[in-house]
Amino acid sequence: MLPAELRELDRSVQSSYAESFAPALLDPGRVTPAAVAGPHGKAATKRYNVYRNNVTASLINALAAVFPATQRITGTDFFRAMARFHVRATPPVSPLLFEYGRDFPDFIERYEYAQSLPWLADVARIERAWLDAYHAADAEPLAPQAFAPIPPEHLGNTILLPHPAMRIVRSRYPAVTIFSANRGRDPFGQIEAADPEDALVTRPKLEVVVRHLPPGGAVFLTHLMSGEPLGAAASAALADSPSFDLPANIAGILAAGAFSDVKFGG
Amino acid sequence: MNDLVTYRATPASATSRFPAHPIAGLAGTSFKHEHLPAILDEGKQEGFFEVHAENYMGAGGPPHDALTRIRRDHPVSLHGVCMSIGGPQPIDKTHLARFKALVDRYEPTLVSEHLAWSTHDTTFFNDLLPLPYTQATLARVADHIDEVQVAIGRPILLENPSTYVVFPESTMSETGFIREIARRTGCGLLLDVSNVFVSATNHGYSPLAYLAAFPLDQVGEIHLAGHARQTDDEGDLLLIDSHDGPVADAVWKLYDLVIGRCGPMPTLIEWDSDIPDWPVLRAEAAAAQAILDRHARTFTQEKIRASR
Incomplete structure (x- = not known):
């Protein structure tokens, strides 16, 4: 051959x-x-x-x-x-x-x-997002005072760059409460929560943190993540939840380290 | 010894991110994340740490932070588990690129992979699966190792497998196959003494005969691990390479013999499941270190005698 x-x-x-x-x-x-x-x-x-x-x-x-x-x-x-x-x-x-x-x-x-x-799948979604955040690229989160230099007239056009670790999980069930109670090894009492809970998952430094988002928060963040400016994202959030509180949500996402950069005036 | 398998610690040049840490004659352990606080508490350890490359192929986060801290103070051995070198299909280029990125980033003292396969078509089986030993598989494995070595710019150590079945189509012995792979590719060998013991028991041959036929002069690292006991279809003992307990006495004896023949070799205690507290794992490495040190004295004396 x-x-x-x-x-x-x-x-x-x-x-x-x-x-x-x-x-x-x-x-x-x-x-x-x-x-x-x-x-x-x-x-x-x-x-x-x-x-x-x-x-x-x-x-x-x-x-x-x-x-x-x-x-x-x-x-x-x-x-x-x-x-x-x-x-x-x-x-x-x-x-x-x-x-x-x-x-x-x-x-x-x-x-x-x-x-x-019925909430089990959402708890699993939070866990999957948790691990994605854990392995995500490292980046400095926005400083708490990052919005200070933005002139008020530019605030509506401001665009935020999501931190690589940031994830959102929406749930019709109290998935964040159930996730948090079962993630550790400690025993816990009866879970009383019954309302829907949206999760914000971040890892500004090395520790992954899962937060329960306020009303309209998930809509607000989802629109920001897709590159929409702050004004449009806030309008969408308000349309979704009349009780949406813009200053509180901005303070919340800065504290959570959900974004890594901010662009305005261009 | 073949030049390609004489691993020198990477020189601490201007381009190095980490100091060079010599690994010669040292025992080490698998690095497990849960041990990090205990290891950092104790400060610099005498030995080295080995990591599974795939666990550090994420973009960032705690795994890279931990490995960076470990690497700063210790020699690190990068052990690939999923390259599927022994498989019939081409090496996954994306995976190889990730592997190379880790080699470049952490400057490991040792780099190793397995004589096995783990991916077929698109499915990843997460196990080290066996291959027949033929001229055809020999050519393919050699090609794969060439490709890996060219990509990372240095030779690898290839690990002998633990196996439970044989392939009637095999035309070569495992030791003959491994010897020829090393000759063709210039790769070094990672001799897993536990795998020798497990496979020898499972296939009914003598581990001493296997070691006698193994190209010990190509060995650059040793692995030791615990195994579990089951039975085969005939009710005879079948050992499972489970990495979930202490090293068996018989394996320690084989190890002592191997070190007596090839001199002090970097030796890893592998423990990947039912992971004990750090002091237990460290004590197991200390047991290996004691054997290494005893033979190191003999080897030094022989060297002195030879130089007279």
Whole structure:
């Protein structure tokens, strides 16, 4: 055979082992791949199952690491069963496991056995946003006095640049209160909150902070994040919530470190 | 020893962000974030720290802050877990670029990856999966290592795997495969003694025979870790490379023997699951350091005798 033909043959041999080995890793309905065996004529079923278990358990562990409050709410057994379904249906497509689980909150929302916990998906969304903030690029947040030099006539046209770590999660449930109560290890009493809660997630320095946004705050921030000027964002927030308080919201986003730069007069 | 695997500490030049810290003859531990306060409390440690590269591939935040603080005072070993060097598909260029960025940023004393694969098509399996040892896989793995080494501008150490199955299509022994990979690519080797013990038990061969066939002169680092016990289909012992406990006595004995042969080597205690408090992990590294120091004295005496 010519070297080129040999190389072609090599390629077909090489692709076969992963193609044979991979499909059954996350599919318990498949049999042990034909490409593998035990040594000295031994069977390979339990041996191959070590890989199956490693893959499945480590990916469930990865979800548990991203969603600790969700797991605390459901209990470990419930969480791992739920996560196992998700891992098998939607395994990661990146080797960076801190990116994994973006589809998990939507999965939770549809998950048959979690229907009695309608706020669970939103708690998971806050946790996913928390980890994004944790790994986001570092940037100096705006100083508390950043608005001081802006002439009043320019305030409406002022545009804010979002801090890389800033995230907003809206909820029809008291998701921030439930998230906060379950994120630590301490015991907590009955949760009395019942009103919808929007979350603002920031990481101005090294610590991720989750805040409960005031009425209209999420609309205000969402419009600012999309690059709209302050005036338009405030109008949208007022339209959404008549009780929207502009000075209090500006003070709040500065205190939270939600933005990293400000542009005005141009 | 091959020049490419003689790792010199990066010189503290004008372009270096960190001081050079020698790693020769030192024991180290996996760096776990939860240990950072305890480590900083104690101040500079004697040993080195190894990190999984993928945990530091985010844009910013506490992981980079922690690694920067650790790197300032200690030698750091960068251990890639997900390059999928042993897979049939091409190396993920995006991942390789991230890996190179970490090498450039932290100037690690050691850089290593695995003889395994973890991604197929688009799915990342988060495990170190095995490959058959054939002329075809040898050529492919060598190409992948060349690509990585060219990208990062330095040789890597390739780690021997722990395995549970064999591929009947294999035509070479694992040691023969690894020896040839090192010869073709100039890469160094990371000898995981625990993996040798686990694989030898699982496949019914002698770990001593494996070590006798292993190219010890190419080794630049040693790994030690705890393993778990299960049984195979026939009810025989099957060891699992679980990294969740102390190093077994039998592995310590093998390690002692390896160091006696190749001299004091940077040695890592890996502990990635059921992670103990810092003093427990540090004590495990101290046990390795004691073995390293004992052999270092012998090696120095032999050197003195040889120079007379």
